[in-house]
Amino acid sequence: MEQSYLLTYLLAVPIIGSLLLLLINKEKAQTIKYVGLIVSLIAFIISLIIYFDFNDLSSEFQFVHKVNWISGLNISYHVGIDGLSMLLILLTTFLTPLTLISSWSSIKNKIKEFTFFMLFLELGMLGVFVSLDMFLFYVFWEAMLIPMYFIIGIWGGERRIYASIKFFIYTMAGSLLMLVAIIWLCVYSADLLGSFTTNLLDLYKTGPTIDTTIQGFLFLAFALSFAIKVPLFPFHTWLPDAHVEAPTAGSVILAGVLLKMGTYGFMRFNLPLFPQASIDYAGLISVLAVIGIIYGALVAMVQTDMKKLVAYSSVSHLGFVMLGIFALNQEAVQGAVIQMINHGLSTGALFLLVGMIYERTHTRKIADYGGIAKIVPYFSFALLFTSLSSIGLPGLNGFVGEFLILTGAFKSTVLASWWFTVFAATGVIFAAVYLLWMYKKVAFGEVTNPEMNSVTDLNSREKLVLIPIFVFIVWIGVYPTTFLKVSDKTSENIIKMVTSPENHLTIEKTDVP
Amino acid sequence: MFSNIQEFYNILPLVIIGCGIIVSILIEIYSKSGKSLLPWFSFILFLAAGFYSLLTVKNQSIIFQDMLSTGGITNIFYFIFNIGAALVCLLSVDYTKKYGVNYGEYYILMQSAVLGMMLMAGAKNLFMIFLGLEVMSVCFYVLAGVNRKKEKAIEASLKYFLLGSFATGFLVYGIALIYGSAHSTSIDAITAGFAEYSSDIIFLVGILLFLIGFSFKIAAFPFHMWVPDVYEGAPTTVTGLFSTIGKAAAFAAIIATLTALFSGESSSMFLPYLAVLSIFSMLYGSIVAIAQNNIKRMLAYSSISHAGYILIGLAAGTSTGVAGVVFYLAVYSFMNLAAFGIIALVEGENDKNLDINSYAGLGTKSPVLAALLAIIMFSLAGLPPLAGFFAKYYVFIAAIKSGLTWLAILGIISSVISVYFYLRIVVLMYFKEAEGEVVPSKSYSGFLGVAVSVIMVILLGIMPGSLLDLITSFL
Numbered sequence: 001m002e003q004s005y006l007l008t009y010l011l012a013v014p015i016i017g018s019l020l021l022l023l024i025n026k027e028k029a030q031t032i033k034y035v036g037l038i039v040s041l042i043a044f045i046i047s048l049i050i051y052f053d054f055n056d057l058s059s060e061f062q063f064v065h066k067v068n069w070i071s072g073l074n075i076s077y078h079v080g081i082d083g084l085s086m087l088l089i090l091l092t093t094f095l096t097p098l099t100l101i102s103s104w105s106s107i108k109n110k111i112k113e114f115t116f117f118m119l120f121l122e123l124g125m126l127g128v129f130v131s132l133d134m135f136l137f138y139v140f141w142e143a144m145l146i147p148m149y150f151i152i153g154i155w156g157g158e159r160r161i162y163a164s165i166k167f168f169i170y171t172m173a174g175s176l177l178m179l180v181a182i183i184w185l186c187v188y189s190a191d192l193l194g195s196f197t198t199n200l201l202d203l204y205k206t207g208p209t210i211d212t213t214i215q216g217f218l219f220l221a222f223a224l225s226f227a228i229k230v231p232l233f234p235f236h237t238w239l240p241d242a243h244v245e246a247p248t249a250g251s252v253i254l255a256g257v258l259l260k261m262g263t264y265g266f267m268r269f270n271l272p273l274f275p276q277a278s279i280d281y282a283g284l285i286s287v288l289a290v291i292g293i294i295y296g297a298l299v300a301m302v303q304t305d306m307k308k309l310v311a312y313s314s315v316s317h318l319g320f321v322m323l324g325i326f327a328l329n330q331e332a333v334q335g336a337v338i339q340m341i342n343h344g345l346s347t348g349a350l351f352l353l354v355g356m357i358y359e360r361t362h363t364r365k366i367a368d369y370g371g372i373a374k375i376v377p378y379f380s381f382a383l384l385f386t387s388l389s390s391i392g393l394p395g396l397n398g399f400v401g402e403f404l405i406l407t408g409a410f411k412s413t414v415l416a417s418w419w420f421t422v423f424a425a426t427g428v429i430f431a432a433v434y435l436l437w438m439y440k441k442v443a444f445g446e447v448t449n450p451e452m453n454s455v456t457d458l459n460s461r462e463k464l465v466l467i468p469i470f471v472f473i474v475w476i477g478v479y480p481t482t483f484l485k486v487s488d489k490t491s492e493n494i495i496k497m498v499t500s501p502e503n504h505l506t507i508e509k510t511d512v513p
Numbered sequence: 514m515f516s517n518i519q520e521f522y523n524i525l526p527l528v529i530i531g532c533g534i535i536v537s538i539l540i541e542i543y544s545k546s547g548k549s550l551l552p553w554f555s556f557i558l559f560l561a562a563g564f565y566s567l568l569t570v571k572n573q574s575i576i577f578q579d580m581l582s583t584g585g586i587t588n589i590f591y592f593i594f595n596i597g598a599a600l601v602c603l604l605s606v607d608y609t610k611k612y613g614v615n616y617g618e619y620y621i622l623m624q625s626a627v628l629g630m631m632l633m634a635g636a637k638n639l640f641m642i643f644l645g646l647e648v649m650s651v652c653f654y655v656l657a658g659v660n661r662k663k664e665k666a667i668e669a670s671l672k673y674f675l676l677g678s679f680a681t682g683f684l685v686y687g688i689a690l691i692y693g694s695a696h697s698t699s700i701d702a703i704t705a706g707f708a709e710y711s712s713d714i715i716f717l718v719g720i721l722l723f724l725i726g727f728s729f730k731i732a733a734f735p736f737h738m739w740v741p742d743v744y745e746g747a748p749t750t751v752t753g754l755f756s757t758i759g760k761a762a763a764f765a766a767i768i769a770t771l772t773a774l775f776s777g778e779s780s781s782m783f784l785p786y787l788a789v790l791s792i793f794s795m796l797y798g799s800i801v802a803i804a805q806n807n808i809k810r811m812l813a814y815s816s817i818s819h820a821g822y823i824l825i826g827l828a829a830g831t832s833t834g835v836a837g838v839v840f841y842l843a844v845y846s847f848m849n850l851a852a853f854g855i856i857a858l859v860e861g862e863n864d865k866n867l868d869i870n871s872y873a874g875l876g877t878k879s880p881v882l883a884a885l886l887a888i889i890m891f892s893l894a895g896l897p898p899l900a901g902f903f904a905k906y907y908v909f910i911a912a913i914k915s916g917l918t919w920l921a922i923l924g925i926i927s928s929v930i931s932v933y934f935y936l937r938i939v940v941l942m943y944f945k946e947a948e949g950e951v952v953p954s955k956s957y958s959g960f961l962g963v964a965v966s967v968i969m970v971i972l973l974g975i976m977p978g979s980l981l982d983l984i985t986s987f988l
Contacts (some may be wrong), residue, residue: 159944165936169933
């Protein structure tokens with residue numbers, strides 16, 4: 001297989017798969033489910049092939065494939081990955097088949113449409129992570145809203161329409177402002193480069209030369225779009241609604257991958273394109289991140305609905321990632337990258353577990369449970385294990401990310417204050433409080449609700465979904481180097497581009513006519 | 514009359530439609546099966562003229578004693594008009610029966626209207642523009658009220674006629690003042706001396722009146738008040754006709770005349786006017802559309818809003834902007850024709866099922882039609898990878914290149930607002946259960962027309978390069 005085509009094959013798989021689905025009669029529910037699963041597994045296998053061919057020691061983009069698309073505007077189909085995108089691609093292709101298996105029995109109507117939208121969504125997410133062309137990136141970024149909108153709107157809970165529209169308009173408002181910033185940047189670069197281009201690698205050279213004030217505006221326009229996606233406090237209000245109303249598969253993908261697109265966007269675009277503004281605004285963003293950590297944790301503490309609790313815990317956890325990114329040193333950024341993966345696994349698993357128990361009891365109220373540890377021991381163990389991973393128990397994955405971020409932020413020269421670390425660390429304690437409280441109320445004590453006695457434990461299909469996630473939770477906890485080394489050079493490179501953009505420019509300046 | 518045979522070839526699209534009108538009249542008079550023959554005859558006629566224009570797009574010339582230009586952008590507009598009209602023919606075959614206007618005249622009027630549009634797009638003389646505009650508008654007035662038994666249609670027709678003639682009055686007065694100052698009605702002569710004339714206040718007032726006249730025709734705020742009533746009252750397919758290629762023709766005439774504004778040293782003179790018009794049209798259209806419950810009225814306000822986006826391209830005042838306008842018009846024509854085509858299929862007899870709640874549950878009842886409408890709504894809202902997104906992207910590029918970043922920002926604010934009402938249709942179709950008995954009519958030709966339009970919207974979204982390169986090669 002030609003190496004440079006691998007990413008294109010990866011993108012082609014969900015497209016071909018979803019077109020194939022359209023040809024299947026919608027009565028054949030089983031066939032549709034299997035086709036969806038097989039297609040997503042093929043995508044996973046291709047991403048594994050890419051992973052084994054991936055060169056950890058290079059900070060360059062790999063597997064680059066470039067084809068002219070709209071020649072008049074110099075827009076091309078240009079894909080390639082570095083260590084950061086490599087990990088996120090693996091996360092995406094890993095979670096998609098698992099969510100399809102997890103919704104095997106919970107999605108009962110319009111299965112064909114559901115599978116179609118899930119594959120469409122996978123395409124959008126993968127596209128965002130591999131695009132090296134601003135236009136191509138934006139197309140995937142926006143197009144991905146459509147399947148998520150339908151997944152929340154058709155298969156969601158009671159207030160699904162409200163949640164889906166809020167999700168759509170919120171995210172679109174942010175990204176359209178980014179569109180104007182993208183065009184501005186490209187028009188500006190056209191003067192320097194001699195022709196209009198949306199090639200990200202060319203824009204990396206021109207972005208840092210922009211005047212500081214305007215760089216600030218552009219930074220904010222990009223940041224707004226990504227901050228809404230992350231979500232960074234105070235742009236998080238769409239998240240609880242969307243999470244609570246979305247079906248389990250939607251929540252898992254939303255928490256597991258979609259939110260990472262925001263943090264990915266900060267690392268891929270904001271930092272290298274606008275280095276001066278990134279340093280100027282690092283303090284502000286970090287303050288918001290820390291507020292998010294504490295606020296998310298405090299609000300999660302008072303939730304009565306399990307899904308909402310997990311949703312607010314996402315706000316808190318993503319705050320850590322943001323703090324790590326803007327601490328701008330090797331430990332913190334590496335911690336942020338690994339924390340993105342951790343959050344995808346732990347929160348994904350939490351949503352899966354809440355979905356699994358909801359399917360049986362049809363309630364998400366914490367008060368309706370109690371003492372189920374005796375009735376459903378496997379489930380209770382899984383919930384405890386996942387909660388501990390999310391809290392950051394040493395030996396499990398969460399600890400690695402949070403530890404790296406906190407030490408990195410402590411040493412950070414950009415933030416230059418250890419108060420960030422002090423406040424952020426309280427988030428870890430709060431996380432232990434709300435998750436263990438929830439666990440205590442759900443699993444321990446007397447069985448107060450007689451309906452719980454008839455609840456069945458996890459079946460083998462559900463165990464099949466959880467076990468792979470648990471393997472990775474332990475793996476990252478015990479031996480994170482496997483994953484850290486993939487993004488090591490990339491993080492180093494991104495930090496270099498921010499802290500010393502001049503070096504980067506002088507190397508490349510020969511290309512500028 | 515023809516200085517050589519090449520000129521005859523260049524003018525052939527107009528000749529095809531002109532002869533077609535005469536043949537259609539003869540068919541209507543002498544053939545008993547004229548009613549069922551004419552839609553297909555017009556369809557073939559439009560296709561022939563449309564594709565011929567596209568094939569001869571490189572034959573640029575100016576003919577008829579500097580009256581008409583051929584080739585280049587003119588032919589691209591010919592293509593848009595004719596393909597749009599051909600699609601309307603497909604949509605009309607079964608709709609006219611349902612609506613009770615299965616007359617041959619319907620198609621003859623449509624052909625005449627297209628002839629008028631073509632004269633406007635190719636005009637090199639202000640009189641030619643006026644001639645084309647009147648041919649088109651008069652046909653539209655009649656088409657709007659083609660069903661004499663419907664009160665709403667008569668009202669629409671009368672409103673359209675009164676306000677339309679009012680606008681024409683402005684236009685003629687404008688032309689008179691321009692002539693008074695420039696002593697010529699030739700657009701090239703006026704362009705050449707634009708810098709000299711523009712010190713004359715009478716000339717400027719003339720241009721302003723001329724622009725106001727066309728602001729009516731493109732349905733820009735504050736000259737939009739006829740739009741909702743006329744769009745609602747007219748037969749749906751006819752609304753499709755004048756909301757798409759009718760608007761395109763008015764823009765074509767603006768582009769044909771105002772090249773002077775874009776090239777002379779006084780180029781910035783009327784651009785603020787266009788920018789202000791653009792802002793108000795976008796925002797007013799988007800905001801008021803939210804409150805509409807009749808889908809045709811909703812699309813009427815959406816059409817006002819889209820006129821605003823298209824005006825961004827003109828306000829940019831560069832060749833990039835003009836290219837954006839032409840591309841946007843092509844895309845917009847396909848989007849709106851598909852939308853009105855679907856409305857025509859869903860619409861029941863006696864204006865039933867025009868309320869947007871009639872679309873509830875359409876996703877389950879007729880999934881293909883609902884999917885097509887959803888694609889169109891996403892495209893109108895400007896979501897990639899559909900053509901509506903690329904059209905907006907291109908006019909925004911033009912605006913930012915001209916330093917009008919604030920105009921692009923207002924454009925995106927309006928886009929975000931508009932997402933709400935476009936999504937409302939999608940919400941109803943997919944997220945709500947059906948309420949009444951709404952059964953879309955089975956019309957293969959209508960469905961074909963809609964499907965072709967949607968395919969064009971998708972193709973132009975994924976591969977905008979082909980059309981865009983063609984347009985930019987003439988600017």
